[in-house]
Amino acid sequence: MLTMLIVFASCGKPESKNTASIGTNTKTGVTDNGSKEPVSTENETKPAEQTAEDEDPYPAFDFGGRTIKVGIWWDYYYTSAHTKITDDPGMSNAETAQMKLDNVRKIEKKYNCRIEYVNLGWNGIIESINTSIAAGSPECDIYLTDLQFGIPAVANGLAQRLEDIVPEYSDLFGKQVVLKPLETKELGGTYLFAEQGIPMSGIYLGYNWTMMEELGLEDPQELYKKGQWTWEKFREYAIAGTRDTNNDGTIDVYGFGGVFPDLVNGLMMNNNGSIAAGKQEGLSSKETVEVFELINQMYNIDKSARPWNAEDWNDNLLAWSDGKVMMWTAQAWALKQEADAALQEGSELPFEYRIVPYPFGPSSDKKVYSPVSGNWYMIRWA
Numbered sequence: 389m390l391t392m393l394i395v396f397a398s399c400g401k402p403e404s405k406n407t408a409s410i411g412t413n414t415k416t417g418v419t420d421n422g423s424k425e426p427v428s429t430e431n432e433t434k435p436a437e438q439t440a441e442d443e444d445p446y447p448a449f450d451f452g453g454r455t456i457k458v459g460i461w462w463d464y465y466y467t468s469a470h471t472k473i474t475d476d477p478g479m480s481n482a483e484t485a486q487m488k489l490d491n492v493r494k495i496e497k498k499y500n501c502r503i504e505y506v507n508l509g510w511n512g513i514i515e516s517i518n519t520s521i522a523a524g525s526p527e528c529d530i531y532l533t534d535l536q537f538g539i540p541a542v543a544n545g546l547a548q549r550l551e552d553i554v555p556e557y558s559d560l561f562g563k564q565v566v567l568k569p570l571e572t573k574e575l576g577g578t579y580l581f582a583e584q585g586i587p588m589s590g591i592y593l594g595y596n597w598t599m600m601e602e603l604g605l606e607d608p609q610e611l612y613k614k615g616q617w618t619w620e621k622f623r624e625y626a627i628a629g630t631r632d633t634n635n636d637g638t639i640d641v642y643g644f645g646g647v648f649p650d651l652v653n654g655l656m657m658n659n660n661g662s663i664a665a666g667k668q669e670g671l672s673s674k675e676t677v678e679v680f681e682l683i684n685q686m687y688n689i690d691k692s693a694r695p696w697n698a699e700d701w702n703d704n705l706l707a708w709s710d711g712k713v714m715m716w717t718a719q720a721w722a723l724k725q726e727a728d729a730a731l732q733e734g735s736e737l738p739f740e741y742r743i744v745p746y747p748f749g750p751s752s753d754k755k756v757y758s759p760v761s762g763n764w765y766m767i768r769w770a
Contacts, residue, residue, distance in 0.1 A: 461532070625643060
């Protein structure tokens with residue numbers, strides 16, 4: 389199944405350069421430069437040299453018509469159930485979509501199987517992992533997990549140890565061109581893996597540079613380069629960005645807003661602190677106390693942080709694209725998603741955004757850390 393997933397992720401892909409550079413306007417998202425064009429030379433008679441892109445290091449084998457089910461919490465395109473690229477209502481690039489659909493057909497033929505991605509929902513996928521696998525009748529063969537429930541699943545013996553089942557020719561423990569493993573030595577091996585690509589696990593601070601420029605604030609990237617991107621400066625900027633823009637007596641733009649756990653993790657890591665990183669609890673440590681003192685200052689005293697919406701996760705995650713906050717916890721996939729959505733509507737986001745590392749806290753070791761989040765696959769325990 390892992391070999392099949394590698395092929396699913398890699399076969400038929402064009403050569404691409406996924407780049408994200410600090411200091412540039414990233415609102416157009418990640419681009420794809422298309423596939424290689426064949427190079428012809430006058431009077432050349434030798435066949436073209438085979439490239440790594442043309443090679444297929446994965447031997448075919450027969451699944452006997454089996455359906456491989458992958459549990460996720462959103463609708464995925466394309467699978468064996470889809471017959472045309474327009475089955476994806478959000479399809480924006482016909483060429484890429486056709487390549488993905490063609491790849492499904494290639495996998496079905498090569499391995500004599502069907503591919504099905506099952507949208508179980510966020511709570512549904514957690515329940516499926518914890519109940520169906522434990523009961524010995526797993527609903528899916530592969531599950532996509534967030535680390536908050538992926539690690540517990542591994543710790544409870546619900547996932548396959550990949551060293552025991554991965555073949556020698558696998559990319560996962562080789563060149564890692566397509567897949568990357570999550571190192572979990574404390575758990576006795578590798579159990580979780582993800583596709584290579586845009587840094588979905590990296591969470592930094594995004595900021596609305598258009599807003600900051602209008603307020604006459606210095607670019608946080610420049611402050612970071614000078615070693616001046618500190619908690620004090622972050623708090624100062626959050627206060628400056630909190631405004632009642634239409635003078636109705638209600639704040640409509642906050643200096644900071646985003647996913648609260650990402651803020652806690654980012655501040656914690658960049659203040660040399662932790663809560664449960666080892667056998668000794670860190671909740672009462674000086675570094676951790678400093679983190680919560682800053683959060684209390686921003687949310688309850690300065691009131692420069694947008695109140696957390698416990699009823700609507702996306703309202704917190706996407707407040708930035710609606711212009712409701714000046715700084716936020718930025719995940720690469722969400723930045724790309726919102727930029728792409730604007731382009732599909734025939735426009736661009738009405739502001740320029742940039743990213744910067746989390747600010748250094750008073751107990752920081754001055755090294756840059758990014759919280760690890762994102763999504764990781766696991767193969768259910770047999």
